[in-house]
Amino acid sequence: METVSLQGKVSDEEWRLRVDLAACYRLVALYGMSDLIFTHISLRLPEHLTEGQEQFLINPYGMYFDEMTASALVRIDMEGNILSDTPYIVNRAGFVIHSTIHAVRPDVQCVLHCHTRAGIAVSAQRDGLLPLSQQASVVLTSLAYHDYEGLAVYDDERARLARDLGDADFLMLRNHGLLTTGTSVAEAFLNMYFFETACQIQLGAQAGGGPLTHVTPEVLEGVCDAVARMGESSPAGRAWPGLLRRLDRLNPGYAS
Secondary structure, three states: OOOOOOOOOOOHHHHHHHHHHHHHHHHHHHOOOOOOOOOEEEEEOOHHHOOOOOEEEEOOEOEOHHHOOOOOOEEEEOOOOEOOOOOOEOOHHHHHHHHHHHHHOOOOOEEEEEOOHHHHHHHOOOOOOOOOOHHHHHHHHHEEEEOOOOOOOOHHHHHHHHHHHOOOOEEEEOOOEEEEEEOOHHHHHHHHHHHHHHHHHHHHHHHOOOOOOOOOHHHHHOHHHHHHOOOOOOHHHHHHHHHHHHHHHHOOOOOO
8 A cells, every 4th residue: 555755744853763663674574584464663752753752653554564664654652542644553462562661661762573483483492592502692691581471462461571571672472472672773673683593593403403502601691791892883783784775675665
């Protein structure tokens, strides 16, 4: 369905955020992490763009991730009211999960949730993510777990979801999928890329059938310091421009 362009009708800052979020949706599809129309990525809008009210952008329920555009993204408030002119609705489960996290984590701008096969497979394992790879070692510095309660459409799950996430950057939703947070869209995407890759590596290593070598606790304890020593600018900030260039080659049109 054609969408009327919002470029020039919203502030330059909001447009830039919309473009980044639309790009993130298409990158999730490009890297094989989408699940038809059934997962969500949200972005909190700065208060000065919303007159001090908590609002965020999320996907219109029915659009595929690889066709997302900046103008199609839906603006909603913390009660789930749609504030955009759109023919679409917003997925109830997406609203419950994302509004809960945005409400309790003011440090988080972007929340990314996926139903990847590898992520769900590892989430169903009793021991969850194992320290089997460099990618897993990064994730394990800030990983939390939330037990499955069925479709996330009930308000009484909010308190437990917020409690289980705490201040973690990565959340494994048992029997359900993966969730990452970020101070930017780029950070949330790169976190998910590492999370999903760690799960794929774990399944591949387990499929080999032989004894597995774990990263030692001593090495895990030094991961945060090692990442900090790599440089002042974040890995996400360095990777994002290249990801956008790749997207421009393979699936342009998100910035419309």
